[in-house]
Amino acid sequence: MVQRPRGTRDFPPAAMNRRLALERLLEDAAQRHGFSRVQTPVFESLELFTAKSGPGVVNQLYAFQDKGERDLTLRPELTAPVMRMVAEEMRMDTKPLRLSYYGQCYRYEEFKTGRYREFFQYGVELIGASGPLAEAEVLALAVNMLHATGLEGWELRIGHVGVLKDALTGLGLSGEVDASTGEPPIASAMRLLDKGDDAGLSGLFSAHGLDPANTEPLRALASLEGGLETLEPARKLLSSMDGVSLEALDELEMTLTALAALAPAPPALAVDLTVARGLDYYTGMVFEVKVAELGGEGQVLGGGSYKLLHLFGLPDLDPSCGFGLGFDRVLLALEAQAESTGRQEVVPGEVDARPHIAIAPNKADHMPLLPLVASLREKGARVELLLTKKNYGRIIKWTEGIGASHLLVVKPEDLENGTGRLINFKTGDRTDIELNAASVLDAL
Structure with missing residues (x-):
């Protein structure tokens, strides 16, 4: 008997009803925030993703050649395709653009709880406006979406890449690509900070002729955690470092203030100035949402401000701001919370509320x-x-x-x-x- 491919799933009517309900709930929230739905092809030119993430990403893709020997791939995510569509189809549209999207993505990797080779992503992009207010608009939509799903106890962690970059530059690390690693030392340091790898961070400083003791202010920055009250000790710490600007921290404070006016408070909010999202195209505010019941795979949503449209000849529209929501992860989290609390799990806005x-x-x-x-x-x-x-x-x-x-x-x-x-x-x-x-x- 022919079985479904490894890392994929079937959705019978009961499961599909839940998925449709969640999709419509998310889309309703997006529309109330002024976002409009778009759709891109399931397969794209391979170059679209190697230009964004480098040639090493090919090992994680379902890449192939078509009968015309063109290099294509099933899309591994949806942000780059949407950026390509904006450059190709929407250059002259009124800005800023508020776009939402939903669809299947494919990554060739070992699957585990909450991760599949074929998975589903919901996301939004705010293109053509930047700064604290634009970031707060995107954050507010994420918060309202998660409140609407009925998820409980989730934590919103917010940082700002600019704070980290300023601190690392002030400590002597370069933003130029290191030939031995293929990435700038600053990007390497941000990745190590994001993982909490203190030994790796000290080794990186030593490898670039810097005193490992210079990492102490970064460790102190990483130890600061809380809500808005975190910003003041962070300001004092950054002020004590030579050549470090406070502009990024001021922007983050404005974003958080605007968010508080635009959306209800999340169950938990943590300002974490070492949240780097692990990707070097992020430029400003970055954030992620975690649900404790999912353990190590607890992240259900993540995003921030980034620069990508310069790759498509539209540098004037950088930076943009958006997020991706792990559709499957949210449903898993709802199931896990229902099981742990004994309550019946119900996705609000059931798809067939009609008689x-x-x-x-x-x-x-x-x-x-x-x-x-x-x-x-x-x-x-x-x-x-x-x-x-x-x-x-x-x-x-x-x-x-x-x-x-x-x-x-x-x-x-x-x-x-x-x-x-x-x-x-x-x-x-x-x-x-x-x-x-x-x-x-x-x-x-």
């Missing part, structure tokens, strides 16, 4: 009921017509099996009288009603 009506002829002819089915559907109801002949007991079992909230049973004599019996499967109430859409909907 779900089963219509079953009981020995009656189907044809006279078809106009009623069409009329109910036209008015927004979800209607399933029993297409085969069953006895009454099997009609009840069929209705339960499809999850309908109401059953309309019509016998031959009912057709003559223009009536039927409506059964409410939640309350058990039975009502005789006329066979027209208005009567059926009024009786629900």
